[in-house]
Amino acid sequence: MPKTLDWEQWEHDVQGALGLDATICSGNKWNDIGDATDNTPPSDNSFRLLVDCKFTKHMSYSVVGRAMRRWINTGTEHGKRSILALRFWPYDQNSPDDFVVIGMDDFAELLAKAKEADLVKQVKAAVDPTYLEREEYRRSWF
Numbered sequence: 504m505p506k507t508l509d510w511e512q513w514e515h516d517v518q519g520a521l522g523l524d525a526t527i528c529s530g531n532k533w534n535d536i537g538d539a540t541d542n543t544p545p546s547d548n549s550f551r552l553l554v555d556c557k558f559t560k561h562m563s564y565s566v567v568g569r570a571m572r573r574w575i576n577t578g579t580e581h582g583k584r585s586i587l588a589l590r591f592w593p594y595d596q597n598s599p600d601d602f603v604v605i606g607m608d609d610f611a612e613l614l615a616k617a618k619e620a621d622l623v624k625q626v627k628a629a630v631d632p633t634y635l636e637r638e639e640y641r642r643s644w645f
Contacts, residue, residue: 510558513590514538516601517556536577538588545582550613553583558590566604575606584609 518525523539541551555574557564566587578585584605592599
């Protein structure tokens, strides 16, 4: 069995961490772009992702504004939010450093959704004092 290349492993890690699907030929097909994508119907998910994964053994990676704008536009054309997932894993490090580049508008929307979800949780806890205990117990099963 051939060894998985570092960049291939990074794509698999991103797909797994974000619950996304792989693409054909690592996105090298015009009809299946990106390295990880959300194929759920648009009606089921308002924040569908299209991810381009980049791996480097160096301590830097250049993000070019024009290329990033093109990637954001490509995602928008496909009804998805584009992100750039970066993994830095220099030879002298035991583990990688992973980052995501996301547009400010998309990040602001994600933050608002997270705050809204936290507020809903607080309201449920205020109405039902056992809510948080039950949620913690439920999560312990997964």
